Amino acid sequence: MPCGGVVSANDSLPLPHKPGCRFLMRLSRYFLPTLREDPKEAEIVSHRLMLRAGLIRQQSAGIYSWLPIGLKVLNKISAIVREEQNRSGAVELLMPTIQSADLWRESSRYDAYGKEMLRITDRHEREMLYGPTNEEMITDIFRSYVRSYKDLPLNLYHIQWKFRDEIRPRFGTMRSREFLMKDAYSFDIDQAGARHSYNRMFVAYLRTFARLGLKAIPMQADTGPIGGDLSHEFIILASTGESEVFCHRDFLDFPIPTADTDFDDIAGLQTIVDKWTSLYAATSEKHDEAAFAAIPNDRKVSARGIEVGHIFYFGTKYSLPMKATVTGPDGQEHPVHMGSYGIGPSRLVAAIIEASHDEAGIVWPDPIAPFDVSLINIKVGDTATDEACAHLYRALALRGLDVLYDDRDERPGAKFATADLVGMPWQILVGPKGLADGKVEVKRRATGERELLSIEDAVTRIAG
């Protein structure tokens, strides 16, 4: 909605060639630094494309700037994650990136965490750290305010930058040191309650990844010292994935829980989770050859996968040492049962590209594309094409579509190549040849399918 904020019912949008329009995204006035050649450091396709299409710039090993269209995608992913977290009953807050070492000493993790934690000393020689995760801090917030079981269940989350000083960052934002993460933390009076909280996140994750255009499969994950079955990694299949995964093909066609799912319906959610955990699915670490062999051959999937989410129940691991307790109905103090639930939007940008690209560039799924439409003026300066483009821009914007107008003084081939590289879902090619018959060409990026349509039909075709 580039002009949504300023366009009222009878407003006429400024024409593209009219100076002073701050709301119209003209490529000639935008910042989209694309590269024709592959940067040599980029090994995997998503990293190459993110650099070439001008989404990111590396500033240091595993640390990136997000350039305009990269930031737009990141924000769109975060917005979808946020909507689904809210829908499931989680409540957003925001914790700082810098934390005090003292908090981490309470859980004994300050010494246990090792060199992955970036430790900082401030001017008063106080020991600080750039947070790699927030269990301690959220537990501190919780224990400061919550006293009664009546205030449970509670799930607090934030979307914040984290830092893990990986020995070897690689693959661009897939494995960076600084990364954006949505991390949610649930608090319940007992394990039964925690299971329901876990199920809420499980279902929210199914919806989130589906909305992002991904088929994510929950796979049994290592639960560490806690044990039990309450830990899943959500994996998407991609040929360049980091790990080897095995699962039943039927998962790919399982129905996604609908938007009106009742997240307070304990039995209902359990039914969904049971279905999504009823078939075999495991990463190579947890792979059970015998269980996999039992799957009919035509239902077996053995592929590479990328982890895009992880949900985890860890009981009283932090609430006990940090004394996060509530008074139960029995009048006694109970340490709360907790779980944590992560999704990495900055990793998802790369993961989505791994799962959705072709030889020419990125193929964005509609919901997270930086713009909905690349509007290509093949002959800038030609009155007919200029006016047709202005009309198309206005009509699409008024229907709420985000349009990037390529008004650069470039040859057609260069514009087509740029449009394919940056991968907006729709392209509209406006040139003298088509306009001679009153037509523009609408191209669907994902399929390459092209249609010659009148201007009005083109708008209808794209805006629905």
Next chain:
RNA sequence: CGGGGCAUAGCGCAGUCUGGUAGCGCAUCUGCUUUGGGAGCAGAGGGUCGCAGGUUCAAAUCCUGCUGCCCCGACCA
């Protein structure tokens, strides 16, 4: 952290072995011609050769130290 490699113009590279005052392609700028899948011609600008020492009449090139980055492995949202 172990092993390997790289660092020369915005990007990709040659030149380093065998020291002699820096080059190619793309990109950028100007002009002309072009204009439906990354145009052609002509011209121009842009580099203390990662940093610091050393050897030498002379160092991108040889020597020493440092820094940054990449790849393979172990580790991970």
